[in-house]
Amino acid sequence: MIQSEIIKKLAMELSIANGDFDHYENNHKYIQMALSIGIEHYTKDMEEIISMDREGVEGGRYKGVTDASKKLGLRQSDISAVLTGVQHSTGGFLFMKVKDYELVPRENS
Numbered sequence: 856m857i858q859s860e861i862i863k864k865l866a867m868e869l870s871i872a873n874g875d876f877d878h879y880e881n882n883h884k885y886i887q888m889a890l891s892i893g894i895e896h897y898t899k900d901m902e903e904i905i906s907m908d909r910e911g912v913e914g915g916r917y918k919g920v921t922d923a924s925k926k927l928g929l930r931q932s933d934i935s936a937v938l939t940g941v942q943h944s945t946g947g948f949l950f951m952k953v954k955d956y957e958l959v960p961r962e963n964s
Contacts, residue, residue, distance in 0.1 A: 862886050903953040904938065913956075914948065923950070 866883035870876045902919040906927065917923035920938070924931040933945035938952065 858890070862890070904934075905951050905953055905956045907949045907951065909944065909947070909949065911949070916953065 862883060865886050866879055869882045869886070870879045904917050904919065904923055906914040906917070906923060908914055915923075915926070917926065920931050920934045923929070923934055927946060927948065929946045929948070933942065934950055936942040937945050937948075937950045943949070
């Protein structure tokens with residue numbers, strides 16, 4: 856099997872396991888990215904998230920949705936909804952994955 860076939864198979868298996876074929880393309884992209892930059896590096900940074908106030912000022916960094924939920928006393932589903940764009944905020948916080956946050960240009964203070 857060549858690499859592209861393996862990626863397709865893994866993306867399909869992940870979609871089957873999650874029971875959600877709407878995200879097949881995203882699964883495919885993430886698996887491909889993980890293989891290209893190294894799985895250890897990718898999975899470590901992929902889940903880390905940042906909380907921000909409504910002005911976009913960083914409030915904290917968390918290992919993932921579960922960690923943020925426990926530390927902030929918010930529901931995991933609400934934090935996930937903010938991360939996926941279903942909700943704008945929860946508990947007065949905005950959330951963003953670290954890998955996306957680092958791409959946002961900022962003015963130097």
